[in-house]
Amino acid sequence: MATDASSYIPPHADLGQLMSAAKGCQACPLWRDATQTVFGAGPPDARVVFVGEQPGDQEDRQGGPFVGPAGKVFDEALDIAGIDRRQTYVTNAVKHFKWIPRGKLRLHQTPQAPEIAACRPWMEAELALIRPEVTVALGATAAKALLGPAVRVTRQRGQWLAWEQPGRITVTVHPSSILRTDDADRPAAMGAFVADLRRVADALATPSGAEPATAQSAAEHGYRPPAGGSQAADRAAPVDPVAAPTQGEVAPQLRLDL
Numbered sequence: 140m141a142t143d144a145s146s147y148i149p150p151h152a153d154l155g156q157l158m159s160a161a162k163g164c165q166a167c168p169l170w171r172d173a174t175q176t177v178f179g180a181g182p183p184d185a186r187v188v189f190v191g192e193q194p195g196d197q198e199d200r201q202g203g204p205f206v207g208p209a210g211k212v213f214d215e216a217l218d219i220a221g222i223d224r225r226q227t228y229v230t231n232a233v234k235h236f237k238w239i240p241r242g243k244l245r246l247h248q249t250p251q252a253p254e255i256a257a258c259r260p261w262m263e264a265e266l267a268l269i270r271p272e273v274t275v276a277l278g279a280t281a282a283k284a285l286l287g288p289a290v291r292v293t294r295q296r297g298q299w300l301a302w303e304q305p306g307r308i309t310v311t312v313h314p315s316s317i318l319r320t321d322d323a324d325r326p327a328a329m330g331a332f333v334a335d336l337r338r339v340a341d342a343l344a345t346p347s348g349a350e351p352a353t354a355q356s357a358a359e360h361g362y363r364p365p366a367g368g369s370q371a372a373d374r375a376a377p378v379d380p381v382a383a384p385t386q387g388e389v390a391p392q393l394r395l396d397l
């Protein structure tokens with residue numbers, strides 16, 4: 140078995156070709172129990188890329204990222220923050236669903252460092268092709284995959300962090316954490332998530348190239364820059380936004396009056 144997914148990545152591939160190649164990836168054991176590879180989705184010229192942890196149960200079944208309950212929270216938060224999901228690219232640090240059986244349920248398991256490292260070349264290739272103005276890590280797994288083990292989402296959420304890639308990067312919570320929050324605390328958790336996303340919306344309204352206000356050292360995070368450079372010509376082929384929910388699909392119980 141390959142140590143990481145690098146050998147599965149075709150040279151000079153565009154996003155559509157990457158997605159096709161990822162369907163056959165067996166660089167770590169997670170493919171064995173998953174239904175399918177869940178690759179990123181969105182336009183190749185997206186100005187913002189959101190990176191989550193891994194597909195969930197619904198994503199694994201449907202084949203698209205953020206199409207399950209957490210995706211509905213994500214869509215609602217984006218909508219409130221004024222970000223059109225159709226203009227974003229969403230993906231995960233790990234492309235196969237890791238789970239254990241519990242009765243009839245498939246319970247999510249957090250991917251471990253070797254699995255994240257094995258899958259990293261796919262995420263690196265996506266970012267190298269899209270070259271977004273803003274990258275957003277959703278949750279600790281994505282934050283560590285992008286910025287290294289020192290990053291702390293609880294302490295650094297909403298801040299602009301320095302890295303060795305073009306564009307800005309920030310971290311916030313994974314929307315699934317809002318679903319796990321007690322009912323009484325959920326509006327506040329959602330409000331904080333929306334506030335983080337509003338900073339992203341503000342950044343997208345700021346001319347690109349402007350300096351982040353609170354950049355921290357890349358060395359502090361131990362970030363290893365993705366391989367490859369600008370491949371603008373390769374960005375022409377769009378990735379099928381498979382099963383991406385529409386802006387209208389929201390979780391009514393979480394709708395807030397913000």
Ligand code: SF4
Pocket residue numbers: 143144161164165166167168169170176233234235254257258259261
């Ligand atoms: S999780 Fe990533 S590295 Fe592992 S088999 Fe799936 S696509 Fe390949």
